[in-house]
Amino acid sequence: MSWIPDFEIGIWxxxxxxIPDIVFWISGVKFLFSKRMPEAVPPSKRKEKILSxxxxxxxxxxxxxxxxxxxxxxxxWFYAGLIVYLGGLVLVAxxxxxxxxxxxxxxxxxxxxxxxxxxxxxxxxxxxxxxxIVSISWVFLLITIFFIFITVYLSPFEEAVxxxxxxxxxxxxxxxxxxxxxxxxxxx
Numbered sequence: 001m002s003w004i005p006d007f008e009i010g011i012w013x014x015x016x017x018x019i020p021d022i023v024f025w026i027s028g029v030k031f032l033f034s035k036r037m038p039e040a041v042p043p044s045k046r047k048e049k050i051l052s053x054x055x056x057x058x059x060x061x062x063x064x065x066x067x068x069x070x071x072x073x074x075x076x077w078f079y080a081g082l083i084v085y086l087g088g089l090v091l092v093a094x095x096x097x098x099x100x101x102x103x104x105x106x107x108x109x110x111x112x113x114x115x116x117x118x119x120x121x122x123x124x125x126x127x128x129x130x131x132x133i134v135s136i137s138w139v140f141l142l143i144t145i146f147f148i149f150i151t152v153y154l155s156p157f158e159e160a161v162x163x164x165x166x167x168x169x170x171x172x173x174x175x176x177x178x179x180x181x182x183x184x185x186x187x188x
Contacts, residue, residue, distance in 0.1 A: 009068060012070065014070075014131050017071075021124070045157075059147070065139065069135045071134050071135055072134065075136075078134050081130045082134055085130025088123045091119055091120075091126060095113070098110060098119075107169055113177070117173070118179060124151075125147070125151075
């Protein structure tokens, strides 16, 4: 790994790994999330709004940077990163299927959502981390860390909006399901 990031246009660059991420993101926003979001989202705090916009800018910046970021084909880093990346891709796909299969008037609590209230975020963390590994890029690793910190900070705000929309069923779900990862708590 060099302190000066690789920056070259090529067929075998990280953009190949970004394409499924873009497809998931667009299809999720257009077909899943926008239909399930509450009609009236309370006005957010200024800091949350700024961080939300910053997160979108970072995501689009990572898409752009990936065009110029060569993969380290044939290295152990490539294969290790590929496994992490594919794990994240599968996790996001399963979470989106669980999301789509849940009726609109109920919170998503089945499938992978039994083990995490945020499996899509975990999947995206793994996708970004996998891309950082396959390209051996400290810049992409910093993007990943930044993405994780912003998402972890914004997660309580998103949960408050969801709690306001679904009420008691979501509160019960929050009490028994870990925020990030783990086994559900048994009902008493």
